[in-house]
Amino acid sequence: MKILLTGASGLLGSAFARSAKRRGHHVLGIVGQFSGSVDGLASQRQLDLRDLNALESLVLETFPDAIVNCAAITEIPSCESDPETSAQLNVALPEKLALLARHLFATFIHISSEQVFDGKQSLYRRDSTPNPINEYARQKLESEKRVHDLATEFATTLRLPLLNGNSPSGTRSLHERLFQTWSRGQTATLFTDEFRQPCLVDNAADAMVELCERSDLKGVYSWGGDKPLSRFEMGQAICKHFGLPESLIAPAERGDDPRFANRQASLAFDLTPLSGKLKTQPQAFVDQLDSLIVPKPFRAWYNSL
Incomplete structure (x- = not known):
């Protein structure tokens, strides 16, 4: 499978690249200013993801079977202080990728966050109502809505928790x-x-690769540790x-x-709607x-x- 990966040099993106390679997939990774090489990528391109026209040209040029979006501005203070800039990556980018996935009939895996919930329930289930309490969470929820409005038949959103792992920079997790x-x-x-409910980034990446390989798990799911x-x-x-x-x-x-x-x-999340269908299991x-x-x-x- 040919997979286009955004945010390839990040903690999650780099883990996904390694996992996908182990399963025999060809991954084209998009990085920003990262100058090193990312293990697991078949090829690597530098691109400003705010340039949606350039992104569209690259996607149409490569014609991937799946698009995986790991790019985001995740720091809450950055989103609060400059919501317009953060929304370019957190909202406009996944919206564009969803549109392109629909055009190509490609699987689209979009990464969202546990933070779309307010933290007042003892356990969140798949049908629990989101209630974001900060700008980052509001942007992530808006991205989910736009992605599934545009690409319902092709998109899976995975809400991830606090992540563990070994990042390329050694400063992210x-x-x-x-x-x-x-x-x-x-x-x-x-x-x-x-x-x-912390999760090892490699475990999340394995789940994401499985989702790329499955055509029956569309919609919004949560993932995390046990x-x-x-x-x-x-x-x-x-x-x-x-x-x-x-x-x-x-x-x-x-x-x-x-x-x-x-x-x-x-x-805290009930993971059974997804863990009951994947080989990868919460750790x-x-x-x-x-x-x-x-x-x-x-x-x-x-x-x-």
């Missing part, structure tokens, strides 16, 4: 950001009352995995502090940790301990 904090001589403050954990519990497990002292993390409560009003308290957090390595930018700090 959960454990990598903790290492960045520690290498600066700082203690990482982690909430005991904020819960997420159960929710507090941020502090994740930090404890990461410290233990790397043999680091737990004193590197400090517990805190988000409570009703207005500074965290745009962060959800708990995002326990402890099993996810087995794949993590010390990030390259912080190995000198780690080795100095």
